[in-house]
Amino acid sequence: MDLALPSAHYACPCSSSPSAITSARRASHISAPLKDDDPEQSTFDPHSPRSAYNLLPLTHLLFCDECSQIRCPKCTIEEVITWYCPSCLFEVPSGSVRGDGNRCARSCLDCPVCEAPLNPTSIGERDTAEEYVLRCGYCHWTSADAGIKLAKSTKLTEQLAKFRRTRVEGASGLQHDDEANVPRVAITEASKPQPRDHDDAFGKLTTFYKEQLSESSDAPNPYGGSNYNSPTNLARIMGIYGGLSRSALKKSREKPQPMREAHGVNEGVATFQPEEDGDERDIVGKMRELGWDDLTSEQQQVVAPVNGDARFTSELWPVSTRLRTKRGKRCKVCNQIVFRPEAKPGSTRTKVRMLAHDHIPKLALQPLNVAARAQDPSFIVRKDQLYVEPNLRPHAAQQYVLTVTNPLFETVKVTLTTPAITPGKVKSRVTILCPEFSIGPAGEMWDDALSSSTASTSRPEDGSRKAAMASLTGGEDSERQPEAGKVWEKSRNRTKVILEIVPGALKEISIVPKAEEAQASEVLGEDEDVLQVPIFVRAEWMAEVSHPPGGKPEPKELREIGYWCVLGVGRIMG
Amino acid sequence: MSAPRLPSQTSNRSQTSNTSSAAAASVRPPLKIHSTAIVSERAVLTGSHPITIGERAVIHPFAHLRAEGGSVTIGEYCTIDETAVVGLPAGEGGEVVLEKGVAVHSGAVVLGSIIGEGSEIGVKARIGKGATVGQYATVAAAETVEDGGNVGDFGVVFGRGRKRVDGLLEGSEELRELRLTSQRKMCKALESLVPDGGMKWRGPPLVQVQLELAPHAHMNAIKGPTL
Numbered sequence: 133m134d135l136a137l138p139s140a141h142y143a144c145p146c147s148s149s150p151s152a153i154t155s156a157r158r159a160s161h162i163s164a165p166l167k168d169d170d171p172e173q174s175t176f177d178p179h180s181p182r183s184a185y186n187l188l189p190l191t192h193l194l195f196c197d198e199c200s201q202i203r204c205p206k207c208t209i210e211e212v213i214t215w216y217c218p219s220c221l222f223e224v225p226s227g228s229v230r231g232d233g234n235r236c237a238r239s240c241l242d243c244p245v246c247e248a249p250l251n252p253t254s255i256g257e258r259d260t261a262e263e264y265v266l267r268c269g270y271c272h273w274t275s276a277d278a279g280i281k282l283a284k285s286t287k288l289t290e291q292l293a294k295f296r297r298t299r300v301e302g303a304s305g306l307q308h309d310d311e312a313n314v315p316r317v318a319i320t321e322a323s324k325p326q327p328r329d330h331d332d333a334f335g336k337l338t339t340f341y342k343e344q345l346s347e348s349s350d351a352p353n354p355y356g357g358s359n360y361n362s363p364t365n366l367a368r369i370m371g372i373y374g375g376l377s378r379s380a381l382k383k384s385r386e387k388p389q390p391m392r393e394a395h396g397v398n399e400g401v402a403t404f405q406p407e408e409d410g411d412e413r414d415i416v417g418k419m420r421e422l423g424w425d426d427l428t429s430e431q432q433q434v435v436a437p438v439n440g441d442a443r444f445t446s447e448l449w450p451v452s453t454r455l456r457t458k459r460g461k462r463c464k465v466c467n468q469i470v471f472r473p474e475a476k477p478g479s480t481r482t483k484v485r486m487l488a489h490d491h492i493p494k495l496a497l498q499p500l501n502v503a504a505r506a507q508d509p510s511f512i513v514r515k516d517q518l519y520v521e522p523n524l525r526p527h528a529a530q531q532y533v534l535t536v537t538n539p540l541f542e543t544v545k546v547t548l549t550t551p552a553i554t555p556g557k558v559k560s561r562v563t564i565l566c567p568e569f570s571i572g573p574a575g576e577m578w579d580d581a582l583s584s585s586t587a588s589t590s591r592p593e594d595g596s597r598k599a600a601m602a603s604l605t606g607g608e609d610s611e612r613q614p615e616a617g618k619v620w621e622k623s624r625n626r627t628k629v630i631l632e633i634v635p636g637a638l639k640e641i642s643i644v645p646k647a648e649e650a651q652a653s654e655v656l657g658e659d660e661d662v663l664q665v666p667i668f669v670r671a672e673w674m675a676e677v678s679h680p681p682g683g684k685p686e687p688k689e690l691r692e693i694g695y696w697c698v699l700g701v702g703r704i705m706g
Numbered sequence: 707m708s709a710p711r712l713p714s715q716t717s718n719r720s721q722t723s724n725t726s727s728a729a730a731a732s733v734r735p736p737l738k739i740h741s742t743a744i745v746s747e748r749a750v751l752t753g754s755h756p757i758t759i760g761e762r763a764v765i766h767p768f769a770h771l772r773a774e775g776g777s778v779t780i781g782e783y784c785t786i787d788e789t790a791v792v793g794l795p796a797g798e799g800g801e802v803v804l805e806k807g808v809a810v811h812s813g814a815v816v817l818g819s820i821i822g823e824g825s826e827i828g829v830k831a832r833i834g835k836g837a838t839v840g841q842y843a844t845v846a847a848a849e850t851v852e853d854g855g856n857v858g859d860f861g862v863v864f865g866r867g868r869k870r871v872d873g874l875l876e877g878s879e880e881l882r883e884l885r886l887t888s889q890r891k892m893c894k895a896l897e898s899l900v901p902d903g904g905m906k907w908r909g910p911p912l913v914q915v916q917l918e919l920a921p922h923a924h925m926n927a928i929k930g931p932t933l
């Protein structure tokens with residue numbers, strides 16, 4: 133949890149009861165009554181080790197309107213909306229994503245050295261035919277470094293595949309057809325210096341295993357139709373009951389051919405061949421000769437299967453651009469969509485965006501005393517501008533203005549509850565002077581700016597110079613005294629109330645000497661000197677029920693939401 | 707070239723030179739600017755050592771040629787972009803030479819002694835003091851060549867100090883020519899986009915009083931394109 137104070141963090145309901153989600157899912161019913169997590173029953177402890185994972189700023193939270201609850205990144209599930217190529221923005225149908233190896237099958241290629249996109253560049257001499265190379269604009273790698281020159285600047289992937297095939301076949305001397313049924317040893321010897329082609333090997337492996345599968349499933353099963361699908365099991369059982377003769381049993385054991393594993397180059401497997409032609413020794417010698425920069429890095433090898441065996445940068449092959457995804461988010465409990473981007477790769481717009489910011493009342497804390505008002509950390513833009521943490525003196529009562537903002541278009545009744553003594557090792561006293569109040573509805577964007585001068589009820593509207601000065605300097609606030617049960621200030625969709633906080637002492641002074649055990653338990657952990665106030669916010673409002681167009685408007689429905697908000701006030705001085 | 711406009715221009719110019727930089731206003735370094743070169747009025751030329759700018763080179767507004775620690779030589783068809791700094795600060799000794807067709811991009815700092823023909827210094831890259839960059843080399847954006855370091859001919863510095871050699875350029879005279887040609891084209895295109903500072907750089911050192919007394923005395927000093 134970051135500690136730019138004063139702060140406000142919100143607890144996702146999944147934190148208080150991880151089982152709540154599963155149980156709700158089992159019941160597949162949404163509106164779990166709010167009474168279950170009654171604030172009186174369990175107080176949220178911001179200092180407990182668990183809460184560090186549960187408290188999030190409002191901007192990180194989403195909202196599910198089916199469950200009427202906050203949803204954090206932990207209680208939403210992601211789903212892929214679309215796959216697309218970042219380079220050509222082609223939307224790849226989900227069916228062909230796997231077949232293409234999660235890569236763009238069009239002419240998008242990336243640099244194998246630095247992963248920047250490659251562009252075809254003409255290197256044709258004036259008098260000869262046009263020739264193209266793929267060139268990286270960042271590290272200036274060109275496909276000519278790997279000996280690749282292309283005839284046209286289009287259909288790059290096809291040209292490259294053809295180029296690679298001819299190179300592989302050229303090296304292996306075209307013995308693919310006659311080596312078909314030669315014994316294994318002969319194969320390995322014959323195909324030794326052949327550079328492996330990954331795609332080719334993969335194709336062979338796939339066909340081999342497909343064949344194996346179809347063979348084994350086609351094999352006539354003597355006990356087909358029975359529950360005993362495994363032949364060995366069945367044979368054992370039949371042996372026990374003596375149902376079959378010994379010879380028949382032997383036969384049945386032989387019949388279902390066990391699936392064979394692939395071996396040999398023809399079936400797509402290349403194994404390590406030691407001590408042949410001193411090939412490895414050549415490589416080691418070459419490595420010794422060349423510099424570090426000429427060797428491929430692990431990153432370069434794993435980025436694409438095509439470069440898996442490349443030892444030197446001169447062997448690197450252009451890599452097809454990897455696809456990206458656009459993802460949406462769903463509520464884990466009810467599967468409601470809480471975030472969904474537009475599927476078109478070029479668009480940055482969203483279709484559904486349920487931000488907690490737009491659905492729950494927002495809390496913000498500020499010291500009442502202008503002089504004590506700390507600089508807002510979000511206004512610090514320069515690095516050298518030091519952020520001064522507000523420090524609190526123990527036992528010195530201080531008043532704070534708590535601003536609650538309503539993002540909803542209905543008037544909301546808010547009830548705030550907080551434990552009188554803050555949880556944790558340092559006991560501070562907190563009093564909300566006005567825990568129950570209502571906030572007006574939010575309007576259109578400009579309503580706020582246009583009506584702010586008239587909606588304010590607390591400021592005297594005498595138009596005098598003094599009032600103007602007071603509103604500028606905030607000097608008026610210092611004259612007014614906060615009263616219990618009264619709202620401090622109210623504007624259209626914003627209500628301010630006063631919080632009185634008496635910070636506790638970091639070390640309690642006691643006359644009676646304590647046992648060692650008690651002393652040890654008093655040692656403060658990290659950030660335990662930070663005064664944090666947990667507040668349970670409950671909001672109620674009458675919402676309009678959506679009805680079909682033309683239908684009879686139904687009466688408004690009572691909605692409510694409750695959540696814990698933790699206000700970071702400041703660090704208590706020792 | 708209109709005589710009536712000149713007095714107002716000069717007064718403008720003396721104002722800008724006063725505000726641009728204290729050093730620039732008081733002492734202008736000894737300049738040797740080719741008549742076809744373009745030095746923006748808003749470029750910053752400081753120091754007391756000589757600055758030489760070659761044929762058709764383009765110095766953008768707010769580019770800083772700093773002849774404080776030693777002379778600065780900009781070769782023909784070089785481009786120095788905005789907020790790039792070329793030259794050593796006061797207190798450091800040594801000259802900086804950019805050979806022909808060098809592109810120094812925005813925010814780059816060149817303290818190194820020699821940048822070879824046709825090289826490119828990327829955005830916010832830094833060439834350390836005494837470092838040398840060979841011909842047709844590229845230092846990618848935000849890369850650093852340390853003090854006294856060396857980038858060979860056709861070298862590429864990229865990806866946090868990784869280095870490689872552009873084999874294609876090395877092997878092809880034609881492509882090198884192509885690179886120079888495109889830099890020449892760039893200078894040609896900039897000619898109409900970046901207005902030249904004219905009298906500010908080409909007349910004798912400006913002294914406000916002198917100009918106000920005899921604004922027409924320097925007419926002969928204006929060479930090449932002016933505003």
Ligand SMILES: [Zn+2]
Pocket residue numbers: 144145146147202203204205206207
């Ligand atoms: Zn959650």
Ligand SMILES: [Zn+2]
Pocket residue numbers: 217218219220221222236237238239240453
């Ligand atoms: Zn693509």
Ligand SMILES: [Zn+2]
Pocket residue numbers: 243244245246247248268269270271272273
């Ligand atoms: Zn690259």
Ligand SMILES: [Zn+2]
Pocket residue numbers: 196197198199200463464465466467468
């Ligand atoms: Zn839900």
